[in-house]
Amino acid sequence: MSLTGLPADTDADIARVSEALTMITPRWNVRILLALSGPPLRHSEIVNRCAWLYKSQLHLKLRSLCDAGLLQRSALDARHVTYGHTGRAKALLPVLPLIVSWAEQYLEQPEGPQSAIEQIEDSLTLLTRRHAAAILWTLKVRGETSGRALATRAVPAQRWTNIYSPLRQLVADGLVDTDGKGQPYRLSSAGEGLAPVLAALSTWSAGQPFTQAARHPVWGPTLTADSHTSASQQVRTPAARTRPDPMVQTQPAQRTHGQNTDLFSHPAPVRPALALPTGGIRR
Incomplete structure (x- = not known):
């Protein structure tokens, strides 16, 4: 059964990635x-x-x-x-540094730098928003699109006005842009920047070698030669820590980029002046 009104191979791709995200995000x-x-x-x-x-x-x-x-x-x-x-x-492990690289560039950290694992968790939460994959794929394929036209492709089995709730969430998350009510929607720079992540997740979910991500029919053409550079970095196991009292809310320890506490061995890139809010998903 088709999930979207996109071509069958694209629809199957979206279904696989959505299932993969549901598997690893909890x-x-x-x-x-x-x-x-x-x-x-x-x-x-x-x-x-x-x-x-x-x-x-x-x-x-x-x-x-x-x-x-x-x-x-x-x-x-x-x-x-x-x-x-x-x-x-x-x-799956080579995909994780790509998520961190995207988060370092686009997600804001209002309470100071986060660990790599927290960045992965926050980014995955954004990608598992309701209908997020279908909307992102559709906007990537069709470009700037009206809400009604987007609904006929992304959620064809539903009443077309149902598209606006998930769209508002993706706009709030910074993955989709619009110039205002009644105006068409398009991927934001952060949404476009997801290309390496989504291509890699698609490749992984299809059981293909990681090197095939650059050939992804939707997200691959926008990838640069260094899009997967960070994926070669070694993943390190997070250190075990004492279980906190479940009745006490604890705050993550702050760190500087020079500390050896990241899950990945590459240094964090300089964060841009404007970063995305994460839609209130800080843990």
Whole structure:
């Protein structure tokens, strides 16, 4: 069943990416995947690396990630059970630095610099807004488009006026621009800047080699030679920390760009003077 009014191959692409985002965006999923980078770990070792989760929560997350095909559970015997990345999870890791690079350029940080993992989580939340993928793909394919024409392509099965609620959200998030009520919509510079991220997610969700992202029929033509440079950077596991009291709201520690606390080894680029608000999704 088609989700959009776009060509069948584009519609299938949007469906795959939307499903992939739904798989990796839930809270803690990316952190757990990074904590398990490297050789398979026993449950007790994972507990130590994910001290910010209660054991019951961790168990549910591990089972969910196994069901999604991102982790593999191996039981040598009842007392020796390990969890490790599947090939699919390993293929996802090069996409994460691209998300950080986009966030560093376009997302504002009103309370000071964020860690790379927080930037990934905030960016993924933006991309999983309702109908976000369909709207972004449609605007990329068709260019500046009226709300009604956009609705016939992005959400053809719904009443066309239903497009305005998700559109307003994407405008507030800074991914879509318009000159005012009744005026057509277009991708913002931040929306256009998502090309490396969306091309990479599409490639990953289709099970293709990461190098194929530059050939993506919609997002690939706008990629530059250095769009994937940061993807070669090594991913580092986030350090385990003591679980905070659930009744106490804690603030993330601030850092400077010189500190060795990022998930990735590349230094953060200089942030532009104007950055996007993130639509109130700060955690």
